[in-house]
Amino acid sequence: MIRRYALTGFAALVALLVLMPIIWMVSVSFMAPGEAATFPPPLFPSDPTLENYRTLFSSYGIGRYLINSMVVSSLATLLALLFVVPAGYAFAKLRFSGRDAVFQALVAAMVVPGQIGMLPLFLELKAMGLVNSYAGALVPWLAGIFGIFLVRQFTLSIPTELLEAARIDGASEGLILRKIVLPALKPVLITLALFIFLGSWNDFMWPLIILADQDLYTLPVALAALSREHVQDNELMMAGSVVTVLPVLVLFLVLQRHYLDGLLAGSVKG
Amino acid sequence: MSLTHIRAEARAGWMMTAPALTAIGLFFVLPALASLLLSFTDFDIYALANLNNLRFIGLDNYQRLVTNPLFWQAMGNTMWFVLFGVPMVVIASLAAALLINAKTLRWRGAWRVALFAPFVTTLVATAVVWNYLLHTRYGLINYALGLIGVAPVDWLGNPSTALPAILLFVAWKSFGYNMIIFLAALQAVPRDLEDAARVDGANAWMRFRHVTLPAIAPTVLLVAILTVAGMFQLFAEPYVMTQGGPARSTVTVLYFMFEEGFKWWNLGSGAAVAFILFLCILVVTLIQLKVARRVGAI
Numbered sequence: 001m002i003r004r005y006a007l008t009g010f011a012a013l014v015a016l017l018v019l020m021p022i023i024w025m026v027s028v029s030f031m032a033p034g035e036a037a038t039f040p041p042p043l044f045p046s047d048p049t050l051e052n053y054r055t056l057f058s059s060y061g062i063g064r065y066l067i068n069s070m071v072v073s074s075l076a077t078l079l080a081l082l083f084v085v086p087a088g089y090a091f092a093k094l095r096f097s098g099r100d101a102v103f104q105a106l107v108a109a110m111v112v113p114g115q116i117g118m119l120p121l122f123l124e125l126k127a128m129g130l131v132n133s134y135a136g137a138l139v140p141w142l143a144g145i146f147g148i149f150l151v152r153q154f155t156l157s158i159p160t161e162l163l164e165a166a167r168i169d170g171a172s173e174g175l176i177l178r179k180i181v182l183p184a185l186k187p188v189l190i191t192l193a194l195f196i197f198l199g200s201w202n203d204f205m206w207p208l209i210i211l212a213d214q215d216l217y218t219l220p221v222a223l224a225a226l227s228r229e230h231v232q233d234n235e236l237m238m239a240g241s242v243v244t245v246l247p248v249l250v251l252f253l254v255l256q257r258h259y260l261d262g263l264l265a266g267s268v269k270g
Numbered sequence: 271m272s273l274t275h276i277r278a279e280a281r282a283g284w285m286m287t288a289p290a291l292t293a294i295g296l297f298f299v300l301p302a303l304a305s306l307l308l309s310f311t312d313f314d315i316y317a318l319a320n321l322n323n324l325r326f327i328g329l330d331n332y333q334r335l336v337t338n339p340l341f342w343q344a345m346g347n348t349m350w351f352v353l354f355g356v357p358m359v360v361i362a363s364l365a366a367a368l369l370i371n372a373k374t375l376r377w378r379g380a381w382r383v384a385l386f387a388p389f390v391t392t393l394v395a396t397a398v399v400w401n402y403l404l405h406t407r408y409g410l411i412n413y414a415l416g417l418i419g420v421a422p423v424d425w426l427g428n429p430s431t432a433l434p435a436i437l438l439f440v441a442w443k444s445f446g447y448n449m450i451i452f453l454a455a456l457q458a459v460p461r462d463l464e465d466a467a468r469v470d471g472a473n474a475w476m477r478f479r480h481v482t483l484p485a486i487a488p489t490v491l492l493v494a495i496l497t498v499a500g501m502f503q504l505f506a507e508p509y510v511m512t513q514g515g516p517a518r519s520t521v522t523v524l525y526f527m528f529e530e531g532f533k534w535w536n537l538g539s540g541a542a543v544a545f546i547l548f549l550c551i552l553v554v555t556l557i558q559l560k561v562a563r564r565v566g567a568i
Contacts, residue, residue: 082289099283111552113502115544118527119537123308142297145298174282202394204394223398241392245395
């Protein structure tokens with residue numbers, strides 16, 4: 001009995017330690033400017049204030065970056081699903097020549113990290129006139145091999161007889177995809193959408209490279225730039241971090257089962 | 271099934287895969303291949319303005335890199351992350367998974383989510399948070415160390431502590447992901463196997479060493495491979511926390527590539543760095559597979 005509580009208490013302690021940076025971030029964001037730069041470091045604001053958030057939105061235009069991030073991540077999610085889902089279904093269930101060879105090539109290509117091609121991709125998009133545009137920031141998300149892999153994996157479990165029956169009834173392949181496959185894939189589609197949204201929201205290196213105009217910055221790029229100018233403004237930066245982290249953290253907490261299940265489905269590929 | 275049906279199915283197959291395959295070809299395969307070609311040229315800011323200034327220079331970029339001490343410093347820093355970071359992250363995530371998987375633990379789901387949460391947070395934002403946590407005078411970490419009598423450490427301002435400090439952040443940020451993978455593997459280990467060992471008088475360490483670890487060995491390998499790839503691709507961490515400093519002590523290979531390409535616009539040389547990075551990941555992964563085969567993990 002005592003061992004049982006001791007172990008749970010230990011787990012609680014570990015969890016508290018791990019969550020400490022996040023708790024502290026939220027707490028400091030409500031402190032008055034300069035309050036955190038005292039010794040010993042205060043854990044809670046003596047007089048909670050929203051001033052840092054007000055400054056961020058009124059003087060530093062963080063609302064603009066928040067909207068940019070929303071737009072880029074939503075579009076990335078939508079477009080990626082549009083590209084990836086039909087492909088994943090086709091690789092699982094439609095018979096066409098060369099299918100297995102192409103799919104094997106895709107799986108092999110997954111070991112190549114995307115950063116390898118970053119410099120040529122930049123030149124390619126420059127030639128296409130897409131540098132410094134949302135379109136340029138979105139492009140890598142269209143080429144998501146992992147998504148195809150995930151969708152294919154789940155589509156394989158849909159009984160082929162179901163699809164054959166619909167075909168005999170005269171349904172077109174597009175209709176089968178919409179009416180039979182998509183409803184059956186709903187859980188994995190939520191998972192995949194969540195992965196892409198979080199991935200594009202948190203992405204830093206590519207938007208940093210491709211977006212030159214400050215008006216187009218996503219939150220991480222804007223926050224990194226802001227943190228270089230405001231090294232001393234502890235409380236302001238913590239508020240900026242909260243604005244950046246909160247949307248994805250909430251999304252994760254609401255949909256955590258989908259996220260964690262999908263993560264496992266994706267990682268057992270090896 | 272009639273011939274028209276088979277044709278219709280094949281046509282639908284190509285039509286549904288065509289958009290994704292085109293995107294992958296244009297934005298993934300083509301740039302990756304072009305990277306190799308680019309690395310054999312002197313593509314720089316003059317070529318960016320006018321392609322007539324572009325010349326093939328064979329292996330000159332590679333030759334210049336291997337004689338550049340700054341490149342070797344970046345390689346050294348990255349290898350340091352691989353050497354210390356991979357064992358650290360693997361052990362931390364396995365320990366966390368064992369804790370969460372313990373039979374007598376209550377509220378398992380809550381702890382699982384709590385330990386996983388850092389992984390989904392935005393890297394740039396939490397890197398900014400850690401910058402303040404690691405602050406010499408007002409940071410919580412130095413405060414906590416002060417309580418047990420350790421003098422304040424200038425974590426990010428000192429070349430010998432900046433890498434460990436960044437690694438601590440990287441481990442905090444990424445161990446939750448591997449923990450979830452380990453948890454799944456641990457749940458597949460039959461409980462009665464462990465119970466039998468317990469009846470035979472094996473203590474906790476012996477049960478872990480001789481029952482659990484052999485059963486999850488392939489997962490350890492998978493996690494190690496994923497972590498190696500992750501450690502080779504660190505960029506935002508030094509960019510936000512130290513800007514590569516102090517004295518370039520935290521410049522990673524990817525950071526070096528970013529500087530070559532987008533700060534100095536030496537895209538030819540940057541592409542060579544990218545290719546060396548890819549080869550490093552490939553070689554280390556192959557070595558891991560070989561070692562794993564030798565010790566019988568797979």
